[in-house]
Amino acid sequence: MANEILEEHINSEYKWGFTTDIESDTFKKGLNEEVIRLLSHKKNEPEWMLEYRLKAYRYWLTMKEPDHWAYFQYPRVNFQDISYYSAPKKKPVLNSLDEVDPELLKTFEKLGISLEEQKRLTGVNSNIAVDAVFDSISVKTTFRETLAEKGIIFCSFSEAVQEHPDLIKKYMGMVVPYTDNYYAALNGAVFSDGSFCYIPKGVRCPMELSTYFRINSSGTGQFERTLIVADEESYVSYLEGCTAPQRDENQLHAAVVEIIAHKNAEVKYSTVQNWYPGDKNGVGGIYNFVTKRGLCVGDYSKISWTQVETGSAITWKYPSVILKGDNSVGEFYSVALTNNHQQADTGTKMIHIGKNTKSTIISKGISAGVSNNSYRGLVQIRKGALNARNFSQCDSLLMGDKCGAHTFPYIEIKDKSAVVEHEATTSKIGEDQLFYCNQRGISTEKAIGLIVNGYCREVLNKLPMEFAIEAQKLLAISLEGSVG
């Protein structure tokens, strides 16, 4: 019985697989200095930005593509077979929503983020300001004016380069320098757009900020950059969502997200990642190789990552926190669900440097189909990080006997005052739990849904309300047939 249901959910399909027929301006495939210069020119970037790109590119050339440590096999990415820029053809400057390509608006409506609607409901606190990134460029940022009143800067990365060069120069690469890793270097060279957000001193951002990413064109890669700076005593909650059309090719998504939290600031970053995962035979899908890192630079600062990972053929992602300020706090809550041929290798790094720093890691993995789902994380207590405290819990749930669930925590402790705990369990949905539900008239399908939702609750509860609902739906669809 349970097997049939599993079979059924394995056959479920990706719901966001449409493509939008928008005329777009796409670069020829290939990567060299010329392409980078052209890209920079196209975006009308200042000289220093181009210099940064070229430095990153030259560094990237000296690096080797990592292959040996991660837990899976995949066909190599041909970096010359990717177009590094694709933008919907449009007027250079948009004054109002009316000027946005209607096809594009339709796309966003299909995605469930109607920009129009957002616009109408101005001024309401529970609303979300959206920066929508379509292929390589940011198409529309809502609520900018409302936010500007508070002194909050929320715009596309390219605009920020033009309008706030000092902030970009100061903070870009502070947490993830281009020398960090292979994909961060690549991103440094070819990043196309992304979001920039600055919360000034003492401001509590009145609404959720959100970025929506969409890969549309075929043969392109997406390389966006997000930079969030929370100045002293500020607070912001930031959401990120992503989808891509259904294609039988593998597309590369190599993003960089940097968060900087100053004294007493708090940043909450939530992701619902739903890139196209490939079909049930493992053909196509997005390679999601992302570098996300936060730096608690000031005392009493806090950075919290919450993620629901259901998409991508391959996910490599370790949202991390460097706890540099004294009494700073890092959190990581994650649900990673893999189905069919998906492979996920995700986790976090908590680097304790300041005194009295605290970190919490809650990771829930669910594997179904023939997928592999790994937690890989690092907890490092540096020397002098007095009274550091970490608690980690990594649970895995296996659905069916063809998938794999793995745990690879690294724990490095160099200070005797540290208290570090780690625990991990692996199990399946208990027959007794199912029986209990069945007995009370709940069908097996609904019961699995109930149990999976209960299993993830700890993490889902951390999501902002709008996202929690989306995430629950997403889990339901990803496990369609077994979750009610």
Added chain:
Amino acid sequence: MSLALENKTSTSQNLISLLNSTAEKNTIIGFEQIGEALQYIEASGIPTAKNEEYKYCNTDAILRKEFKQIGNKFSTPATLPSFDAAINVYMINGRFHSVAGAEKGIVISSLEEAAGSSANGALVKEHLAVHALPSSDAFTAINTAYCQNGVFIRIERNTAIQLPVFIHHITQAVETAFINPRTLIVAESGSNCTVVDFYHAAEGANYFSTHTSEIVVKENAHLNHLRIQAEKENAFSVHTIEAVQSADSTYDASTFIFGGNLVRNNHLVRLLGKNIESHLNGLIIGTKNRLIDNHTYIDHAMPNCNSNELYKGVAYDKATIVFNGKIMVRRDAQKTNAYQSSKNILMSDDATVNTKPQLEIYADDVKCSHGTSTGKVDEEALFYLKARGIGDTSARKLLLQAFAQELIDKVEIPALQENILNLFEASLN
């Protein structure tokens, strides 16, 4: 013989030429395996910190320093240590020396003798260098290529051996040397025995040991395997223990580490039948500059097996304790119960503990968990004891003893338990 291992890029090549020029050819392992071993060392080299398995244990840096020859030559020491009510086996500089004591149902001889005998020759051929593959690790490869006459133990079918077997590893390090002890233990079906590897402290020059043990536990057999490392700062070692178990068998291993300069243990257990029990325990006291790295790998290949691991470490001074435990549950290994726990106490600001417990699971109907915790001595417990007039030092010692007792209690030989307790207390001072 003073070829220096200085060339940065070719530690392994230098090593091979060095070893080749000083070693006698080993006669117990087949040419094919030796060839494979040499090829492996040449191709893969000596692991550096870049090698994931040796991330916290940079052997390359150590090997570049010294260790210039194979040191198998020895003269019999005037007195040999011995345990009462036990069969004492002596390995000197990695070479089988002698055996004192005997019991019906157990065969103990040198590997050379066993390979040549009609009764055991086939067993040696069947198992030696078959379980610990030369191509699995650089140090196993070195051992395979250069080991001299090791020890062979066979416990006959359906016999319970009353006396524990003590293998005394004695080193006379006259010049910085490699020693390559080799052990093959075959516990035939229904047998029961306790084997103790005791690594004695040696005076003199530094030495590097690559002790490689292959342990075969047949159906329904029970093997109790204790390892006590009481060496000094001149001891560098990478030991490999490969145990393979058949259905309904039990392999119960405890490792006690109180000394050595570099101690690396690769302890692997393969569960190849149903209803197997495996236990791996360890107690590590790290002092001074020691680097103590325990790697365990439990491979569940068949259903209905249980494994349990408990490693406890105390790190003093500038010591580094590493625990890397992996539980592999293969597709067919349904109904597996596998538990792993690593607990560590840091006693100094300069000490380091690195742990990496791993689960790799491909079967769904399993219960697997691992837990690891690292912290300091419980302040409240300390206060409780101090409030009752116990000094700080004694109170800490008492708490550490309580921490360690659980593992020491698992030793069922009273005299050995006392010996371990003494070593434990001595290492705390």
